[in-house]
Each structure stands twice: as C-alpha cells, then as structure tokens.
Amino acid sequence: MKPSQLILPIIVISQFCCTSLWFAGNSVINDLIFNFNLKADALGHLTSAVQFGFIIGTLIFAILTIADRFSPSKVFLISAVLGALFNLGVIYPANNLTSLLILRFFTGFFLAGIYPVGMKIAADYYQKRLGKSLGFLVGALVIGTAFPHVLNQMTDTFSWKYVILATSSLALLGGLLMVFLVPDGPYRKPSQKTDLSIFLGVFKNREFRSVSFGYFGHMWELYAFWTFVPIMLKKYSTEHDLVQFNIPLLSFIIIGIGGFACILSGYIAQTKGTKKTAFVALLLSCFCCLISPLFFSSNFENLFIAFLIFWGMVVIADSPLLSTLVAQNAAPQIKGTALTIVNCIGFSITIISIQLITRLLQLTDSNSIYTILAIGPIFGLIMLRKKNTLKL
Helix, strand or coil, rough: CCHHHHHHHHHHHHHHHHHHHCCCHHHHHHHHHHHCCCCCCCCHHHHHHHHHHHHHHHHHHCCCHHHHHCCCCHHHHHHHHHHHHHHHHHHHHHHHHHHHHCCCCCHHHCCCCHHHHHHHHHHHCCCHHHHHHHHHHHHHHHHHHHHHHHHHHHHHCCCHHHHHHHHHHHHHHHHHHHHHHCCCCCCCCCCCCCCCHHHHHHCHHHHHHHHHHHHHHCCCCCCHHHHHHHHHHHHHHHHCCCCCCCCHHHHHHHHHHHHHHHHHHHHHHHHHHHHHHHHHHHHHHHHHHHHHHHHHHHHHHHHHHHHHHHHHHHHHHHHHHHHHHHHHHCCCCHHHHHHHHHHHHHHHHHHHHHHHHHHHHHHHCCCCHHHHHHHHHHHHHHHHCCCCCCCC
C-alpha cells in the first residue's frame, strides 16, 4: 500500500478515536445520576451541553478561520488533547450537575476542532471521490459516537470511570496519529488572514445555501434520535412486560450501524448521484419518524429492533453526502471555514430538537412524540427539491 493510500484509513481511525468523546457521558448516564444525585432529565441537559459547546467552538473556529489559517492536523491534535482532558474531568468525585455541564460543554467545544476539521483534512486530499471519502469519515464519527455504549457493557465488571478513561485515551491516540501521519493535503489552500465577513458572506452562494439548509433539516432529527435511542428501548420494554433488552448493546448496534450506512451511501452516490442518494435517505428517515408510533405498539420485539436499526441507518446515510455538497459549493480557500459554519448552525438546531423532546417526555408518555422529528427532514427535502441549485 502506497503512503498516499494510508491517509484515508488514518483519518478515519483518528476520527473514530476522537469522536468517542461525544457520547461518553450519555453511555454512563445512569452511573452519573446515581453518583452525583442528578435528576432523571439529566441526559437531555448533558447532551445539550456538549452540543452547545460544539456550537460555540465552531462559531469561534469559523469567525477566526482557524481551520484555513493553521495546519489542520495540528489544530486536530490540540483539540483532541484538550477535549480528552475535559472529558476526564467527569470522574472527579466532587462533581455536581453544574460542573458536569461545564465539563461536557468544553468537551463539545474542542470537538469543533475534530469533526469539521477532520472533514476539512479529507477534502484537502480528495476531490473527485470526496463523497466516498466523507462516507468513511462520517461512518467513523457514527461508530465513535456509539462506541461508549458498548464500553458501558464492561461496567458490570469494571467501574464506569473506565469508560471515561478509555474514551479520553482514544482521543489522545487519535490526535497523535493525525499530527504525525497526516501532513497538509495537496489541495489545501491556506487563508492568510481572518475575514469576519466569511461567516455571513458564504450564504450568498445560492448552491451553498440550498444544500446547507438541507443539512440543517437532517440535523434536526439526527442527534435527537441518537440521544433518545436508549429511552425508546427502555420505554418499549416497560410497556411490554416480558421484554428484557440489553440497552447498552442495542444502543451501540442501532447507532453504530449508521457508520456502515454512510460508507454504503458513499458508494451508491458514485453511480446514482450525490444529491439523489441524499434525498432518498432523508425521505426514508422522514417516514421512520412518522410511522414510529406503530412500532412502539407492536408486540413483536424483533420487529421493533429491526425498525430502529433501519432508522439508525437512514438517519445518518445522507450526512456525508450533504457535507460533500457543502464542500463542493464552497470556495477552496474557505472550505474548512464553510464546513465549520454549517456544522455550527446544524448543531444549534440539534439543541432545540433535543430539548423539545426532553420537555415532551416530561409532559406526556405518548409514543407519538418522535413524529415531531419529521419536521426537519420535510424542510430538508423541500430545499433539496429546488431545481438548478445544486452541483451533483
């Protein structure tokens, strides 16, 4: 294998290692609730803290055009080290809800130097096959996000703190791999100065604006679904007395399967087209939102699990394709900043949907609440249907 052929696998492995920080707190939420006397709704708040940190981080990274002005591999390493340290702070025995929210906020803040910067690094190496490359990269994000759930399986034998230690160690490893093995890419065009007008000016491009809005609709659904997968499983088992789910393992499978869907969608897009493939995936995830109440009422637990697995695939399959379109419709010298801006706004939207579902769970036990997630895909589909606005 030539050195150039090693670049994508290394980026993918680094992304997987570092994004395991994202749901590290979610995977041990029951232990956090027990050890730090938190309320039952802490899951939504801690998840939103990570999202909010990511939003502020991407906002600052975008305004200062950090990913375009400095070596992205070095930015990736520094972000990985600091994110790992704040993640590690969760095991401090004197924590309370406030300190945990702060720690998760800063973990999310430094994820802003990992996820979009990882995509920027891939875009600096690949142009013609960017969709397939980002398919692998987003797939690594998905599996990295799901990985803490399977680590949680070990807490029957080991302390929950080992999940936190493991995810921080992985993040450090990922950062080191990136900085030592992935030099600046051949298509990188560094920006020479900070340009505060970029943040708003990038949306003057009609093609960029249209696909970005499609991405925003996708984000309304994605992280809310991921956050509440364990809650869905618990709710179903509560309503069906004979059902006993291994919730951590199933959560890992349902979320993690999306990683393979990202890779598959990247290959499909090479023959069917990026826009068309993204549109079909978003349409299928929209249907899943709308018909979800039917599966909660089903007495066939395997059918319910199969439905969630399918939903876990289609909910993320469009993500690398939409990111590809964003990158392709941004000027080369601001590609990293453009990706960061879109991530910033997209993750802002996730807080609204997560908090909305959290509030609805407090008000009602209806299984119809997840149909609200269809709002985002419907909006995204409308934007993607606009003619003559996207590069295929």
